[in-house]
Structures are given as C-alpha cells and as structure tokens.
Amino acid sequence: MRSGTTEEGRQKTLATETKLHIAQKELNKLKEQLHTAETTRVHAITELEKAKKTVEELTLKVVTINKSKEEALNAIEAAKAQTTQLEEARRPGDHSEKDGSWKHELDSAREQYAVSLSELEAAKQELRRIRKEFETSMDAQVTAIHQEMDANKLSDSNKAKTIQLAKDIAAVQESLVHVKLATEQAQQDESKIRLEKETSRLSYKASIEENQIKLASLQKNFDPELQEDLKKKLEETEDEICAIQKQMKNARASDLEMIASVTTELDGAKEFLQKIAEEETTLRNELESLKLQLEALKKENSELHIKDSETETLAANLHLKLQKCKAELDSAMLSKLKVCSTADDLTSTLQQLSVESLTAQKEAEEMKREADELRSKAEAAKSTLAEVEGKLQGALRDAEEAKLAETKALGLIKEVSEKANATRSSASESGAKITISREEFESLSRKVQESERLTEMKVAAAMAQVDAVRASEKEAIKRLEAVQEEIKSTGKAAEDALKRAEMAEAAKKAVEGELKRWREKEQKRVAETATQILAETTAQSTPPRVPRANPPPPIDKNERKENRTPAKKALLPALSGIFHRKKSHIDGGGSQSHSPRETHEKHAPFVRAAKAHSLSGRNLSTISANPASQNLTGIDPSSNESANIGEKTDLDVSDSNGKIISMEKSLEHEQTESNEMPYPEDNEELEQSGKVNLKSCLKSSESSETMKHSTTSEEDQSKWSLQIEFISE
Numbered sequence: 001m002r003s004g005t006t007e008e009g010r011q012k013t014l015a016t017e018t019k020l021h022i023a024q025k026e027l028n029k030l031k032e033q034l035h036t037a038e039t040t041r042v043h044a045i046t047e048l049e050k051a052k053k054t055v056e057e058l059t060l061k062v063v064t065i066n067k068s069k070e071e072a073l074n075a076i077e078a079a080k081a082q083t084t085q086l087e088e089a090r091r092p093g094d095h096s097e098k099d100g101s102w103k104h105e106l107d108s109a110r111e112q113y114a115v116s117l118s119e120l121e122a123a124k125q126e127l128r129r130i131r132k133e134f135e136t137s138m139d140a141q142v143t144a145i146h147q148e149m150d151a152n153k154l155s156d157s158n159k160a161k162t163i164q165l166a167k168d169i170a171a172v173q174e175s176l177v178h179v180k181l182a183t184e185q186a187q188q189d190e191s192k193i194r195l196e197k198e199t200s201r202l203s204y205k206a207s208i209e210e211n212q213i214k215l216a217s218l219q220k221n222f223d224p225e226l227q228e229d230l231k232k233k234l235e236e237t238e239d240e241i242c243a244i245q246k247q248m249k250n251a252r253a254s255d256l257e258m259i260a261s262v263t264t265e266l267d268g269a270k271e272f273l274q275k276i277a278e279e280e281t282t283l284r285n286e287l288e289s290l291k292l293q294l295e296a297l298k299k300e301n302s303e304l305h306i307k308d309s310e311t312e313t314l315a316a317n318l319h320l321k322l323q324k325c326k327a328e329l330d331s332a333m334l335s336k337l338k339v340c341s342t343a344d345d346l347t348s349t350l351q352q353l354s355v356e357s358l359t360a361q362k363e364a365e366e367m368k369r370e371a372d373e374l375r376s377k378a379e380a381a382k383s384t385l386a387e388v389e390g391k392l393q394g395a396l397r398d399a400e401e402a403k404l405a406e407t408k409a410l411g412l413i414k415e416v417s418e419k420a421n422a423t424r425s426s427a428s429e430s431g432a433k434i435t436i437s438r439e440e441f442e443s444l445s446r447k448v449q450e451s452e453r454l455t456e457m458k459v460a461a462a463m464a465q466v467d468a469v470r471a472s473e474k475e476a477i478k479r480l481e482a483v484q485e486e487i488k489s490t491g492k493a494a495e496d497a498l499k500r501a502e503m504a505e506a507a508k509k510a511v512e513g514e515l516k517r518w519r520e521k522e523q524k525r526v527a528e529t530a531t532q533i534l535a536e537t538t539a540q541s542t543p544p545r546v547p548r549a550n551p552p553p554p555i556d557k558n559e560r561k562e563n564r565t566p567a568k569k570a571l572l573p574a575l576s577g578i579f580h581r582k583k584s585h586i587d588g589g590g591s592q593s594h595s596p597r598e599t600h601e602k603h604a605p606f607v608r609a610a611k612a613h614s615l616s617g618r619n620l621s622t623i624s625a626n627p628a629s630q631n632l633t634g635i636d637p638s639s640n641e642s643a644n645i646g647e648k649t650d651l652d653v654s655d656s657n658g659k660i661i662s663m664e665k666s667l668e669h670e671q672t673e674s675n676e677m678p679y680p681e682d683n684e685e686l687e688q689s690g691k692v693n694l695k696s697c698l699k700s701s702e703s704s705e706t707m708k709h710s711t712t713s714e715e716d717q718s719k720w721s722l723q724i725e726f727i728s729e
Contacts (some may be wrong), residue, residue: 020169027165034158041151044144051141058134065127066412068119075116131443138447145454149461180215207237318533325529332522339515346508353501360494367487374480381476385469391462398455 187208211233 023165023168027162027169030158030161030165034155034162037151037154037158041148041155044147044151048141048144048148051137051144054137055134055141058130058137061130062127062412065123065130066415068123075112128440131440134447135443138450142454145458152465180212184212207233207240211237314536318536321529321533325526332518336515336518339511339518343508343511343515346504346511350501350504350508353497353504357494357497357501360490360497364487364490364494367483367490371480371483371487374476374483378473378476378480381469381473385466385473389466391465396459398458 187205211230214233215230
C-alpha cells in the first residue's frame with residue numbers, strides 16, 4: 001500500500017511539474033509578445049511625436065509664408081498706389097518735364113510688381129510643398145495611431161492570456177497542495193507502522209517538515225533546480241523509510257528469536273517441575289514411613305480440627321470479603337475503561353481540532369496571499385488609471401491645441417481669401433490676375449475636419465480606456481472586500497477551533513487528574529483492606545502445637561549462597577514464565593471469582609514445589625504473588641537472609657501496583673507435653689534439614705483425610721506449612 005501511494009504521489013507530482021513547465025513556457029512567450037507590443041507602441045509613440053514636431057514646423061513655415069505673402073501683398077498695394085499716383089500725374093495738364101521721370105518711375109514700379117509677382121508664385125509653390133509635407137505627416141500620424149491601437153489590442157489580449165495563465169498556475173498550485181496532503185497522509189500511515197522506532201520516526205518527521213518547508217518555498221519561487229533537489233531529498237527519505245522497514249524486520253526477527261529462547265526456557269522449567277514432582281513422590285514415600293510417628297498426634301489433631309472449622313469459617317468470611325473486593329475492583333476497572341475511552345475520545349477530538357486549526361491557518365494564509373495579489377492588482381490598476389488619465393489630459397490638450405490651430409487656420413484662410421479677393425479686385429482693376437484655387441481651400445478644410453475627427457476619436461478611446469480601468473478597479477476592490485470577509489470568517493473559525501482545542505486539553509487534564517486521584521484512593525483502600533485482613537488472620541488464627549526439634553547445625557552463609565543461587569536461577573524463569581502466561585490468560589478472560597477449594601487446587605503444586613525447595617535445604621526467601629490474577633509471580637534470588645524452618649519467615653506479597661506487603665510469620669516451636677510420645681534422638685537427618693516441623697504438619701494434615709475430604713488435606717498443608725495469603729488488590 002505504501003509503495004502504491006508513493007508511486008501515485010510521484011506520478012501526480014510529475015504531472016503537475018509538466019503542467020507547470022508548460023505554463024511557464026506559455027507565460028514566457030506571452031511576456032515576449034507583450035514586450036514586442038510595448039516596443040511597437042513606444043516606436044509608434046515616438047513616430048507620433050516626430051509627426052507632431054513636423055506639423056509644428058510646417059505650421060511655423062505656413063506662418064512665415066503667410067507673413068511673406070502679406071509683405072508681398074503690401075508691396076503690391078504700394079505698387080498699385082504708385083501706379084495710381086503715376087496715372088493721376090499722367091493726366092493732361094502736366095508738364096512735359098515730368099514725362100521722363102514718370103516713365104522711369106513707371107518702369108521701376110512695373111519691375112517691382114513683376115518681382116513681387118514672382119515672389120508670390122514662389123510663396124505659393126512653397127505653400128503647396130508644405131501642404132504636401134503636412135499631408136504626408138498626417139498620414140504618418142494616422143498610421144502611427146493605428147499601430148498604437150493595434151499595440152493596445154495586443155497588450156489587452158496578452159493581459160487576458162496572462163490572467164488565464166495565472167488561473168492555470170493557481171489550479172496547478174491547488175493540485176500541488178492536494179498532492180502534498182496525499183503525501184502527508186501516506187507519511188501518517190507510515191508513522192503508524194513505525195511506532196516501535198520512536199527516535200527514527202522523530203528524525204524522519206523532522207526531515208519531512210524541512211522538506212515541506214522547502215517545498216513551500218519552492219512553490220513560491222518556482223525554481224526547477226530546487227524542485228530537483230527536493231526530488232532527490234524525497235528519494236533519500238524513501239530510502240530511509242526502506243532502511244527503517246528493514247530495521248523493523250530485523251527487530252521482528254530478533255523478537256522471534258527471543259520467543260524461541262523463552263519457549264526453550266519454558267521447556268526447561270517444565271523439566272524442572274517434573275523433577276520437583278519426582279522429588280515430591282519420594283517425599284510422600286518418606287511421609288508414609290513417618291505416619292507411624294504421627295499417630296500420637298491424633299488427639300491434638302481433634303483439637304486442631306475444631307480450630308480448623310473456626311479457621312474455615314474465618315476463611316469463608318475472608319473469601320466473601322475478597323469476592324466483594326473483586327466485584328468492586330471489576331466495577332472500578334469498568335469505570336476506568338470508561339474514563340480511558342472518554343480520554344481517547346478527547347484526544348481524538350483534540351487531534352481533529354488541531355488538524356482543523358492547521359487547515360484554517362493554511363486557508364487564512366492563502367486568503368492573505370490572494371488579498372496581497374488583489375491589492376497589487378488594484379495598485380497596478382490605479383497606476384494604469386493614472387497613466388490613462390494623463391494620456392486623456394494630453395489628448396484633451398492636443399484637442400484644444402488642434403481646435404486653436406483650426407481657429408487660427410480658419411482665420412488665416414479668411415484673411416488669405418479676403419486678401420485674395422482684394423488682390424483679385426485690384427488685379428482686375430490693374431489688369432493682373434492673382435488666384436487661389438478652390439481645391440487648396442477644400443483640402444485645407446478637409447484637413448481641419450480630419451484633425452477634428454482624429455481628436456474626437458482619441459478622446460473617445462481615452463475615455464473608454466478610463467471607463468474600463470475604473471470598472472476593473474471596482475471589480476478588484478469588490479474581490480478584495482470579499483477576500484477580506486473570507487479572511488475574517490476563517491480567522492473566526494480558527495479562533496473557535498483553538499478555543500475548542502484548549503477546552504478539550506483542559507478536559508483531558510481534568511480527566512487525567514481524576515484518574516490519578518481515583519488510583520491513589522484505590523491503592524489506599526487496597527492497602528487498608530490488606531492490613532485489615534492480615535490483622536484478622538493474625539488475631540484469630542493460632543499456630544498448631546508441634547514438637548520442637550533440635551535446631552539445625554549452623555551453616556556458613558557462603559555455603560548457603562552457593563547451594564541456593566543455581567536452583568533459584570533455574571526456578572525463577574520457569575515459575576515466572578508459567579505464572580505470567582496464566583496471568584495473561586486470566587486478564588484476557590476477565591477477573592473471575594474462585595472458591596477457596598479451586599484456589600487451593602490451583603496453587604497446590606506450586607506450594608508443594610516451594611515446600612520441596614525449602615525441605616531440600618535451600619532458602620525460599622521471597623514469594624511474590626499477584627492477587628488480582630491469583631497466581632505466584634516469582635522468587636527473589638537476590639535476598640541473602642536465611643529463611644529456614646524454626647526461624648522468622650518473611651513472605652512478601654505484591655499487589656498489582658508493584659507495592660510489597662511484607663508479613664512476618666514466625667513458626668514457634670514448643671516442646672511436647674508429658675502425655676505425648678518422645679521424639680527419637682538419633683534422627684540426625686531431620687535435625688540437619690529442618691524437616692521436623694513441616695513433616696509433622698504434613699503428617700497431621702494427611703491423617704485428617706479419614707475425617708475430611710482430600711482437598712482439606714491440601715488446605716491444611718497450604719495453611720500450616722507456609723501460611724501464604726493471597727491478597728487481592
């Protein structure tokens with residue numbers, strides 16, 4: 001499953017990377033087209049400025065030509081005035097002396113008139129040439145305007161394509177986020193598998209977080225080299241995952257080897273128990289030989305039977321109390337399980353809330369990014385609006401200048417026409433002809449109309465562009481307000497999630513505190529019940545009267561240690577393995593209440609093993625019992641104190657929390673009374689091994705088989721041999 005998810009994640013990442021590369025290529029192409037459009041637009045603007053300059057120069061030339069024309073007209077008028085004066089002077093009645101001067105002046109006036117006419121013709125030709133240049137410049141200006149419009153259209157189309165590409169890139173980023181979430185889910189599944197290797201999991205998690213941070217930075221920067229580095233790091237992390245899985249397999253193999261070793265130890269323990277059973281049979285044979293010696297103790301046994309009945313009633317009461325304690329413990333365990341389930345539910349809800357808070361934070365960050373983008377777009381729109389408004393103002397200025405130029409041209413045309421009419425009238429009177437063609441006048445009027453149309457078109461285009469920019473600015477403001485509202489809503493949701501997480505954490509802490517208090521109360525109550533039971537058993541039960549045996553000879557501590565340790569080392573894994581298995585079986589099936597007979601039947605072989613161990617001269621110092629599961633957990637091999645028969649025997653009974661309740665039972669040895677049989681003095685083996693008390697107790701318990709059932713003999717053996725009390729928690 002893990003390999004399948006990783007392959008799917010890789011395929012998704014490759015697909016998204018290819019989409020990103022394609023989008024980047026298209027974006028680069030569009031950027032190049034936009035750059036070319038901008039260059040053409042700049043070129044058209046420069047050409048338009050050049051055309052404006054040429055128009056200004058031509059207007060200046062027209063003004064100079066008009067001035068020269070006016071000067072020529074003034075000269076013509078002066079010549080006309082001179083001719084009129086000459087004609088008046090030529091009338092009859094003048095002197096003959098003045099004829100020569102008059103002719104000379106007339107010739108000079110004619111020459112000046114011819115010169116002025118030639119200058120007027122040259123001015124007309126210059127005016128025609130300037131008109132042609134003006135027409136060509138206007139054509140160039142019109143073409144430049146068309147090129148500018150085409151460039152604007154291309155820039156608009158490129159902007160639309162860039163917006164579409166930005167949307168595609170956002171979609172690709174969303175797909176990358178989904179892929180990232182899928183990889184995080186796969187990593188969580190892998191972390192569930194690697195619970196046994198906590199240290200390696202933490203290091204891997206840290207590396208994954210670093211990779212995620214780097215991946216986020218890569219998504220911001222769109223650097224392919226860093227993406228390749230991330231791929232390499234992902235491959236390295238996958239190799240680390242494979243290595244960790246191999247380590248887990250090796251750990252499982254080592255666990256299997258440990259299980260095999262434990263099974264071998266259990267087999268050895270079984271063999272050891274078989275040996276103990278064989279020793280028990282031999283001891284029973286010896287006990288049958290000692291029955292003759294125990295016939296004298298029948299009288300005391302009758303008294304002891306009465307006491308046994310009393311102790312049985314007491315034991316029944318104690319067992320009832322134990323059953324009540326077990327019922328209370330079962331109810332407490334059920335309540336504990338309920339509390340644990342509630343704690344687990346709280347932890348799960350806390351985890352869900354943490355995940356929701358993380359998603360809310362991510363959404364808030366995305367909303368902030370979108371808001372920043374919209375703000376940048378709004379600022380760009382404002383800047384473009386300012387530029388367009390500047391252009392509009394320039395166009396309006398151009399229109400005003402064109403109108404002023406038009407009015408000036410109309411005035412000039414009127415003046416020229418008036419002067420032409422005057423010259424025509426004067427020429428008609430004088431016999432000369434000065435004409436201005438109608439076509440020139442119509443062409444000038446057309447140029448004026450075309451300039452008006454062009455200015456109107458420029459103004460309309462600028463106004464449309466301003467309206468479009470304002471509409472886009474309004475849309476951007478609306479989107480920004482919507483994004484801000486979404487950011488506020490996500491912030492409120494994140495705050496609610498954090499509050500819920502804090503409440504869940506506080507509830508979890510409260511539940512843990514209640515659990516801790518409940519455990520402390522249960523431990524105190526168990527300790528109190530155990531002390532009460534021990535006090536009742538010590539107060540109401542009296543030890544049997546057993547003939548005193550001679551004390552065994554002193555044994556060196558080193559010898560006792562050497563004799564004791566190997567048997568304990570062999571006995572410890574066997575008994576602990578068996579009773580741990582039994583404990584797990586009982587814990588799996590639930591706590592059950594057993595009768596005293598069943599408990600003694602269960603524990604009889606282990607008690608016999610302990611008796612045989614103590615009878616063979618070894619030291620059984622500590623027996624730990626788990627009363628909740630009613631089994632014997634182990635023997636302390638580290639104690640160095642001797643617990644031989646006749647001395648004070650320390651029995652450590654441990655509860656489920658590991659606490660040890662030490663109870664001291666001293667087996668007092670009393671001398672036999674005068675009416676009892678004398679004890680043989682030559683029994684050196686019994687004196688050395690310290691078996692007299694135990695054998696006498698066992699003999700008395702076995703002799704009671706004629707009066708009671710066989711189970712009561714085992715009860716007597718278990719009671720009066722070591723007096724082990726199994727105390728439940």
